[in-house]
Amino acid sequence: MSRFAERIAREYPLRFKPKEKEAFRLYLMGTLRELGYAPKLQSRETALRIGGHVTNVVAGDPETAKLVFVAHYDTPLKSLLPPLIMPTRPMTAFLYLALTPVLVMLGSVVLSFALTFAVNAPHWTLPLFLLLLLSALLYLRFGPAETRNTNDNSSGVAALLETAAALTPRYRGEVAFAFLDGGFSGMSGAKALRKDCPALRETPVINVNCVAEGDELLILPNKNSRWDGELLDAILESFENGTHTTAFLKTDGLVYYPSDNRAFRHAVAICACDKVKGFGRLIRPLRATEIDEEHLTLLKNGLSRLAARYQTEA
Secondary structure (H helix, E strand, O other): OOHHHHHHHHHOOOOOOHHHHHHHHHHHHHHHHHOOOOOEEEEEEOOHHHOOEEEEEEEOOOOOOOEEEEEEOOOOEOOOOOOOEOOOOHHHHHHHHHHHHHHHHHHHHHHHHHHHHHOOOHHHHHHHHHHHHHHHHHHHHHOOEOOOOHHHHHHHHHHHHHHHHHOOHHHOOOEEEEEEOOOOOOOHHHHHHHHHOHHHHOOOEEEEOOOOOOOEEEEEEOOOHHHOHHHHHHHHHHOOOOOOOEEEEOOOOOOOOOOHHHHOOOEEEEEEEEEEOOOEEEEOOOOOOOOOHHHHHHHHHHHHHHHHHHHHHO
């Protein structure tokens, strides 16, 4: 495992509570300074329903950069069902997401009827149902933190740090890195960056998330980036295949990748996946226990070449 990935896994496995996030930001700031960057904190207060207080770590100037690399550093709550991401099967993904509220509703109904029937108190069925439903919703919103975060998104943070270390000073001036907070709170960190940097409406943003394991590095331009021939050509010429990993740029068909790329107008998401019958390209965020070294190498080299080539042509 790379030096960045190893230290993140050892010292900062959770970035969920404010103190955990603060400790990790201090690590990011120190590491980026050691690599020769001048990082800064970007904070914003948002409505509680979409994230509350968020703080991003930014290296470079997104306002003047020709290319911005982003990855969220926060970690999620435990979910009722194992999270599965199916970027090339949106309808299947939405149906799977719908299982959680359906199961919560059915579980509350069954349990409330069972308990009140056992004590012969039918008048308590509705209040108990509402109490159970509220408890389940509060658990899903304020429950314990998920401890299995290697894939989502320690892997993306490590990949960006590897890229930051590999970039020579010649190509650093017009590239920006943003480590985003609030990835699991309505993309609040990404929205804060977008609001503070209006130029990002026209700047390509590369979001790296869930790249720890899988046979394929899947590169997904959004609907605007699909028409950016210069960017797509640069991506095709920058990313290579590995010995057991294929880099694939998907520019056709309906795709949906639920990450910070959705907050930017010209965005490209990069993730790692396996092909699974019935699910298409599938990402299992909780399964990985370590980050594939080949993935980090391919991402570091690909993003570095992309920065160099895109800057030269721009």
